[in-house]
Amino acid sequence: METLRTDCLVIGAGLAGSAYALQMARRGFKVELLALDGPLQANSDWAQGGIIYDQAQDPAALARDIMVASDHTANPAAIDHLIREGPIAVKELLLDELKIGFDRGPAGELDFTREGGHSHRRIIHAKDATGHAILAAVAHRVDEQPAITRRSGWVAIDLLTLSHNSEDLTDKYEPLTCFGAYVLDTSTGETVAIVAKKTVLATGGLGQIFLHSTNQPGSVGHGVAMAYRVGARLMDLEYVQFHPTVFAKKNAPRFLITEAMRGEGGVLVNAKGERFMDAADPRGSLAPRDIVARAIKQELASSGDPGVFLDLSAMKPEFVRDRFPNIYERCLSYGVDITREPIPVVPAAHFACGGVHANLSGRTSVQHLNAIGETGCTGLHGANRLASTSLLECLVSAKSAAIADAAGMAATDFRLPQPRLWESPTREADPVLVRQDMLQIQHTMWNYAGVIRSRRRLTRARRILLELREEVQSFYRGCRLSRELIELRNGIQTALLIVHAASLNPHSKGCHYVIEEE
The missing domain is CATH 3.50.50.60 (FAD/NAD(P)-binding domain)
Incomplete structure (x- = not known):
């Protein structure tokens, strides 16, 4: 080494x-x-x-x-x-x-x-x-x-x-x-x-x-x-912040739609074209992100729709193209002309x-x-x-x-010894298993520890993740290191830490929103 x-x-x-x-x-x-x-x-x-x-x-x-x-x-x-x-x-x-x-x-x-x-x-x-x-x-x-x-x-x-x-x-x-x-x-x-x-x-x-x-x-x-x-x-x-507006067209990748669009006059509407944010907060579409993300989730839960929309009709088309050229081009590449039609959006995990x-x-x-x-x-x-x-x-x-x-x-006496040798197995990790385990983490966190949480959801998430961590740790110890394996090991640990922190905090604050169960 x-x-x-x-x-x-x-x-x-x-x-x-x-x-x-x-x-x-x-x-x-x-x-x-x-x-x-x-x-x-x-x-x-x-x-x-x-x-x-x-x-x-x-x-x-x-x-x-x-x-x-x-x-x-x-x-x-x-x-x-x-x-x-x-x-x-x-x-x-x-x-x-x-x-x-x-x-x-x-x-x-x-x-x-x-x-x-x-x-x-x-x-x-x-x-x-x-x-x-x-x-x-x-x-x-x-x-x-x-x-x-x-x-x-x-x-x-x-x-x-x-x-x-x-x-x-x-x-x-x-x-x-x-x-x-x-x-x-x-x-x-x-x-x-x-x-x-x-x-x-x-x-x-x-x-x-x-x-x-x-x-x-x-x-x-x-x-x-x-x-x-x-x-x-x-x-x-x-406190994991979910950005309210991420591009959400079917069969297209998710990507960020900047909040600056709402700062310049864009408004959130539902599938019927109704400005639902005005009833959720006095600041409407310019409310802080946690409030907007929850309002969107609640709107989708009540309507059954797959997403909401960001309406830019208050802005002139030439302003949109000049101010937001990259978003304009990327949305257009997936069939959405944002100067003519609203942008389909949903929340997504954004910031820790x-x-x-x-x-x-x-x-x-x-x-x-x-x-x-x-x-x-x-x-x-x-x-x-x-x-x-x-x-x-x-x-x-x-x-x-x-x-x-x-x-x-200069004033510190640093102790910098020779580190112990790192020993790694030679068996290659199965990439299918690594991908599947990461997907299980992602689905578990999204479904049970996402925008809206409850005690029962967090308990289920913890049970699933603890069992998965045992599998991952055994897997990790027995395989040659790779970037994907390191990401899996760190991902499962981070997920458990978030769920644990959320479980200890019964109070809804900001990004951490807990619903009461019947």
Whole structure:
């Protein structure tokens, strides 16, 4: 087994991981950056709506909007931190350095849009592909840095801790401390140990453990599962946000329909053309996501229809084509001309509001282990995330963690022992069994731990998942590692953690909505 040594190991190359790597490389540290696939294979790349840039507006209004969207459960300190540091991070990196091509008005001024839950137009955007514009520019700058080594197709298996993985048996008496990770190089099938002074979980979300999701393939809560296995503190895992509007035409793939469409005047209607959201909430189609997603589910339950529709008739066709070109083209490729007809939509798993507990500098309960972006949980989102805070959170959490790490690295005496050898069986896993097990996880979570939950549904989900975990663990121990097998192992663990958290919380808040049973 090969062992690599570095200053920083970053697991995940989306916006949070890439921004952290860039910050640390510029401060003179060597970074290993792990990516499941290519530079743009991350949830950040699929973010359509935009990023908050609230310089001109009242910061107190943004704080209120975040708190209200969270169902009054968000961490005030995390909100204040985001509002204070967010505009600086956006201006420094995105506007001044990278000069991201955000949409602008006739005089060159930034164009601001509004999304659900926002009281003002405060979101800047690059058409309907803001995440792509940002991540592409950041990834390009990352790859210009000689201190950063991007490892595409390298998948983290487990974190290294002094308690479990040191060759020195006396290290088990040390405080719970991370010193890197075991990693699978999928191109060779070999396992590598990467020993690092700082390890950063930036693995993104967990939406792919549900049957319908807006997330990239492989988003199964890798960071949450790995952190749990070494004893890190987790928080708020029951709060999984479902995006209300995902394209839902028969025999076509699911893909995100940005909330900015409703911010620009789109409204949700049922199959009869009725605006059902007006009766559900005073804010109508611009209510926070948890409220809209539940209203859609309830509308479908009462009507028996397969989906609802997003009506864009209030917008001029040329505006729709110019403002939302990618969505327009993609819908058209599946036979829906959104300038002439409404878009069929349903909710889908979108964002994990909880995750690995972290402070405002990204520090977890495990020494030298950070969690940033969607993987970390500072309490910013509480029970439900406000639209267009996620990209901003990536930038702010990455910068804050890098500043704290860089300041403490020189003064810290790191214990970096030789890790134990990784031994892996040679028998290949049956891909049919792996796919079937993942499908069982996805169906179970969608049916019993989705938008609307009950005690009985969660009890059934837990029973199914516990039995499946035993099968998966036996399967995992007996087979040669692959990306799919690692995803299955982490997916089943993440699913059980969500169901457990949901079972412990009898109170409906935000994304976690529990119905009373007769």
